[in-house]
Amino acid sequence: MTDELRPADLETSPAPNPIWTRLSVIWLVPLVALAITLGIAWQSYADRGTLIEIDFADATGVRPGETVLKFREVEVGRVETVGFNPDLSSVRIGVRVNKEVAHFVDNEARFWLVRPQVSAQGISRLDTVLSGTFIEGYWDAESAGQQTLFQGLDKPPVTPDPTKGTWIELRAEDAGGLAEGAPVLFRGITVGRIQNLRLNDADSGVIVDAFIDSPHDRRLTTNTRFWDTSGISVSLSASGVSLDMRSLASLVQGGIEFDTFTTGGTFIQNGFPFRLYSTAEAARTSIFGAGLAEPARYTLLFDDAIEGLQRGSKVQFRGVEAGEITDLSIKVQTDSTGTRFAQQQVVIALSPERLGLARGTEQEIVNEFLATEVDSGLRARVAGVGLLGSTLVIELTDVPDVPPAVINRSAKPYPTLPTTDAKTNDLAASAEGVFKRIDALPIEELMASAIRTLDSISAVAESEDTRAVPGELAGLLEQLRTLTDGLNQRGASEKAVAALDGMTEAASTVMTEFEGLAETLASTDAAAQAVAEMPLGEIGNKIDGILADIRTMLGSEDAERLPRALSDTLEESAALLAELREGGAAEKINGTLLAAQDAATAIESASERLPDLTAKLESLVTTAERLVASYGERSAFNAEVLDTMREMRRATAAFGSLARMIERNPRAFILGR
Amino acid sequence: MGRNRAEVTIQTARDAGLVGCTRCGKVWPQQTHECGRCGATLKRVDNAGLQAVWAWWLAGLIFYIPANLYPMLRTSTLAGSQQNTIIGGVVELVTHHSYFVAAVVFVASVVIPVSKFIAIAYLALAVGNERRAGSHRHLHLFEVVEFIGRWSMVDVFVVAILSALVQLGAVVSIHPGPAAAAFALSVALTMLSAQSFDPRLIWRGPARTTGS
Numbered sequence: 018m019t020d021e022l023r024p025a026d027l028e029t030s031p032a033p034n035p036i037w038t039r040l041s042v043i044w045l046v047p048l049v050a051l052a053i054t055l056g057i058a059w060q061s062y063a064d065r066g067t068l069i070e071i072d073f074a075d076a077t078g079v080r081p082g083e084t085v086l087k088f089r090e091v092e093v094g095r096v097e098t099v100g101f102n103p104d105l106s107s108v109r110i111g112v113r114v115n116k117e118v119a120h121f122v123d124n125e126a127r128f129w130l131v132r133p134q135v136s137a138q139g140i141s142r143l144d145t146v147l148s149g150t151f152i153e154g155y156w157d158a159e160s161a162g163q164q165t166l167f168q169g170l171d172k173p174p175v176t177p178d179p180t181k182g183t184w185i186e187l188r189a190e191d192a193g194g195l196a197e198g199a200p201v202l203f204r205g206i207t208v209g210r211i212q213n214l215r216l217n218d219a220d221s222g223v224i225v226d227a228f229i230d231s232p233h234d235r236r237l238t239t240n241t242r243f244w245d246t247s248g249i250s251v252s253l254s255a256s257g258v259s260l261d262m263r264s265l266a267s268l269v270q271g272g273i274e275f276d277t278f279t280t281g282g283t284f285i286q287n288g289f290p291f292r293l294y295s296t297a298e299a300a301r302t303s304i305f306g307a308g309l310a311e312p313a314r315y316t317l318l319f320d321d322a323i324e325g326l327q328r329g330s331k332v333q334f335r336g337v338e339a340g341e342i343t344d345l346s347i348k349v350q351t352d353s354t355g356t357r358f359a360q361q362q363v364v365i366a367l368s369p370e371r372l373g374l375a376r377g378t379e380q381e382i383v384n385e386f387l388a389t390e391v392d393s394g395l396r397a398r399v400a401g402v403g404l405l406g407s408t409l410v411i412e413l414t415d416v417p418d419v420p421p422a423v424i425n426r427s428a429k430p431y432p433t434l435p436t437t438d439a440k441t442n443d444l445a446a447s448a449e450g451v452f453k454r455i456d457a458l459p460i461e462e463l464m465a466s467a468i469r470t471l472d473s474i475s476a477v478a479e480s481e482d483t484r485a486v487p488g489e490l491a492g493l494l495e496q497l498r499t500l501t502d503g504l505n506q507r508g509a510s511e512k513a514v515a516a517l518d519g520m521t522e523a524a525s526t527v528m529t530e531f532e533g534l535a536e537t538l539a540s541t542d543a544a545a546q547a548v549a550e551m552p553l554g555e556i557g558n559k560i561d562g563i564l565a566d567i568r569t570m571l572g573s574e575d576a577e578r579l580p581r582a583l584s585d586t587l588e589e590s591a592a593l594l595a596e597l598r599e600g601g602a603a604e605k606i607n608g609t610l611l612a613a614q615d616a617a618t619a620i621e622s623a624s625e626r627l628p629d630l631t632a633k634l635e636s637l638v639t640t641a642e643r644l645v646a647s648y649g650e651r652s653a654f655n656a657e658v659l660d661t662m663r664e665m666r667r668a669t670a671a672f673g674s675l676a677r678m679i680e681r682n683p684r685a686f687i688l689g690r
Numbered sequence: 691m692g693r694n695r696a697e698v699t700i701q702t703a704r705d706a707g708l709v710g711c712t713r714c715g716k717v718w719p720q721q722t723h724e725c726g727r728c729g730a731t732l733k734r735v736d737n738a739g740l741q742a743v744w745a746w747w748l749a750g751l752i753f754y755i756p757a758n759l760y761p762m763l764r765t766s767t768l769a770g771s772q773q774n775t776i777i778g779g780v781v782e783l784v785t786h787h788s789y790f791v792a793a794v795v796f797v798a799s800v801v802i803p804v805s806k807f808i809a810i811a812y813l814a815l816a817v818g819n820e821r822r823a824g825s826h827r828h829l830h831l832f833e834v835v836e837f838i839g840r841w842s843m844v845d846v847f848v849v850a851i852l853s854a855l856v857q858l859g860a861v862v863s864i865h866p867g868p869a870a871a872a873f874a875l876s877v878a879l880t881m882l883s884a885q886s887f888d889p890r891l892i893w894r895g896p897a898r899t900t901g902s
Contacts (some may be wrong), residue, residue: 040741041741041742041745043741043742043745043746043886044741044745045745046745046746046749046879047745047746047748047749047752049749050748050749050750050752050753050875050879051749051752053753054752054753054755054756054872057756057868058756082773083771083772147768148768
């Protein structure tokens with residue numbers, strides 16, 4: 018046994034190297050790789066931009082990851098998601114916008130989808146057929162009001178940059194032939210576009226937005242007027258048919274033209290409202306100002322049926338055109354006994370300027386003004402204008418003796434003005450009657466009678482007995498001379514001379530009047546209507562009767578005996594004169610001559626009134642002339658009048674020659690030579 | 691595993707106190723530092739070599755992530771530009787019913803790199819495991835990995851050739867994406883990883899390492 022203890026074998030193992038000494042430098046490789054990868058990841062995360070969301074009605078052609086967002090045709094973002102908004106009413110497109118521009122995308126930013134478009138102006142954005150739809154955005158260089166949710170536009174805006182021009186608002190009765198994107202023309206050059214055709218709040222008209230590009234927008238003033246040039250306008254006039262068509266585009270799409278007819282307007286701001294007229298003529302002549310979008314409107318209620326009033330008919334304020342009718346309708350109402358009755362409801366629009374108020378006066382102030390006018394008797398009524406009253410207008414005028422009334426300001430939709438019965442058109446009615454009567458005058462018979470009378474007179478004058486008269490008269494004159502001699506000696510001659518002077522004067526006055534009369538008669542042939550107000554028919558009849566009487570008288574045996582009676586009388590007078598010469602007749606004659614002088618003076622004074630008569634006749638003629646002139650030139654009625662007048666002229670010519678004959682040689686009337 | 695155990699009994703060069711030249715294959719006594727025939731440095735079989743394998747492997751794996759996340763190709767045509775990742779491209783090819791091309795791309799870009807990662811990791815782990823050491827299968831696996839690894843570069847070559855050839859201006863042009871570089875790096879790194887692996891470790895076995 019050995020006690021030798023052998024130490025146990027020391028189990029040795031090489032000391033393990035510390036882990037860092039065992040590490041190879043090769044481990045740097047994955048560390049570098051990791052660093053690079055993380056760096057790239059961080060960079061792409063930091064550069065990825067802002068996510069914005071845009072709502073569109075639909076997302077035609079939009080594909081996530083492919084569709085891009087462009088600003089001025091430069092890609093600045095890419096669509097990441099296409100989803101729906103919470104109520105599924107629109108598509109919500111998420112777009113990652115590059116960091117450089119993201120902070121410019123503020124609440125002013127607008128987005129729209131760009132697709133190929135085929136319109137009347139041509140085909141645009143054909144490139145998108147190949148490249149696919151993209152989203153175009155526009156924003157300005159100012160960043161304010163950041164937001165991430167936007168409402169996309171349904172269609173490309175008229176202009177991407179609203180600062181390069183002016184927005185205006187056009188208001189029209191209806192859209193006519195206008196379509197979205199139609200051009201706005203200035204002297205035929207396209208200077209803008211319209212968009213956003215829509216109804217106004219009351220559905221009573223159409224509102225159109227128009228954008229006028231700079232620099233043309235500085236042609237716009239508050240006096241500028243716009244009108245619709247859509248389609249083709251054909252006008253028929255004396256010079257022939259005129260066809261007007263602006264451009265093919267405006268034929269298809271419509272168009273709006275503007276011009277400034279009057280100076281003095283001020284420059285306008287964005288969104289200024291203009292009235293859109295239907296025609297250039299209406300724009301030029303309309304009494305409503307260009308900028309006056311909403312004139313004062315009133316409702317008129319008439320009990321009677323009014324035939325002939327139409328939309329656009331004029332409204333006259335004390336004879337001045339001050340507005341027009343904008344609407345006509347029937348209003349059924351119930352009176353106190355429950356009976357239903359219909360009233361004509363007429364809506365009128367009044368221009369405050371034409372009422373003497375400032376331009377653009379509020380309706381309330383116009384109400385005030387009209388209320389005071391109504392107090393003093395202003396009423397609305399239907400009246401006819403034109404010669405026959407064929408054109409009806411609404412007349413706002415003072416009507417005497419009307420029951421008091423007020424404006425009903427609470428009436429809907431517009432305040433109600435009191436009305437009165439329609440004015441019957443006396444002038445028109447009577448003028449027509451007058452011409453009918455003139456037409457019915459027995460001119461032919463009158464002429465025949467006159468001719469017969471003259472024949473009879475000349476027959477009388479040419480008779481033997483009549484011819485004997487001068488001889489007798491010579492004798493009488495001889496005796497008169499003798500008598501005069503006697504009178505001269507007795508101081509009567511002065512008186513006689515005075516009396517004769519008076520008579521001469523009277524005669525010359527009468528002569529003058531004859532001349533005046535001749536002129537009057539001459540002018541009568543230009544205006545037979547002078548007799549408009551006179552019952553010519555009766556006069557004619559009476560003249561006829563008188564002439565007939567004269568003719569009968571002249572034709573009677575008594576008349577034939579007249580010359581003989583006359584010569585008898587003359588003989589008797591001669592005898593009388595002889596007696597007078599012998600007796601104290603001179604004194605008596607003296608007295609008689611005095612009386613004759615008085616009579617001559619009376620005649621003179623009477624004749625002085627003849628000029629007045631002539632003047633009156635002439636003014637009557639002038640009035641009638643105007644009346645006739647106001648007729649059209651070619652109406653059937655006019656033709657009748659012309660015929661009548663021609664006959665009248667012939668008649669008056671005959672009268673005139675008769676008068677002239679009498680004037681030249683009054684004696685010939687009596688003596689036949 | 692019984693077969694493995696049987697194979698453990700095979701005598702290795704190290705058991706015989708020899709070291710083999712990795713270039714020409716001649717064995718030398720263990721203390722020899724230089725191959726007397728070809729002049730190559732003689733390396734001892736060492737676990738330290740595994741660190742390099744793992745390091746390259748990890749770097750390759752790291753680059754494989756962006757290679758799959760970033761687009762491989764940027765195709766700009768008149769109809770807009772298109773970016774495709776590897777998987778995205780495969781899916782698109784499938785939707786266009788190009789199944790064969792899709793399969794080629796999928797195999798070259800996904801199957802091979804992924805299986806390579808798995809294979810290398812398996813080998814590197816296996817050589818540290820006594821029970822799995824000394825397997826002919828491991829050697830075959832290693833040979834397959836080394837042979838097939840370079841084919842992953844097919845994808846990179848396709849991108850490079852397309853980018854060079856298809857430059858028709860606005861009509862169509864192709865540019866490599868960031869993933870192409872990452873993928874090329876990933877493939878290169880895994881190839882380095884495979885090359886760093888010393889196949890002699892397969893036979894050496896960890897048990898004897900500790901036992902000697």
